[in-house]
Amino acid sequence: MYEKDLSVSLLVDFYGEILTEKQREVINLYYDEDLSLAEIAAEAKITRQGVRDSIKRGEATLHEMEEKLGLAARFSNQKTTVEKISRAAAKIQDINARFRYSGEIGELAAQIQQDAESLNE
């Protein structure tokens, strides 16, 4: 846990509601707000060791959930495909505009790109 693992934030996004409120709070302060253990201890009014234990237990729960359900990985794979769709839609708009083919194709491709971006928000 000392090396701040970016993916913990992703796992919190999926499974955060499974954690206790305290675990969620300290994990948020540690990973998203980038506070030190000592700073979190001062803020949460618990010992530094208490903060450390809470982060470790929370992380274990998050990893266990992902190991069982794999939903963060499932969404991440989708994200790559959605980005590919978005790029292809942009390219259609480019070609279509360059040769002034069809207003409708331009609109449809723009809509696809917008929808794809909304999926990855």
Place this chain on the structure above:
Amino acid sequence: MYEKDLSVSLLVDFYGEILTEKQREVINLYYDEDLSLAEIAAEAKITRQGVRDSIKRGEATLHEMEEKLGLAARFSNQKTTVEKISRAAAKIQDINARFRYSGEIGELAAQIQQDAESLNE
């Protein structure tokens, strides 16, 4: 639980690994294989009441997970958007083919449609 709720199968797809093996088995037989409680009891070698309890407990866990995490709803909303993308890509291909605009637009739109369909598989 007597009215077979289609969405239970969807919840199993997301959270099934959280259930006990027995719960997963009886829920699968009841919702996906469409067996009666009596048939499942015979197959699983437990009482009809045991089957009923196992299904109810499993369902409660699935609904509790969805209430907390909302991941099945999140994926379902995406599905609608992805279908919209797929239809728009099909329409681009139609227009493009009708007016013989561009081989590249046709290929890009076909790829978008294929990728969109893979997302919803």
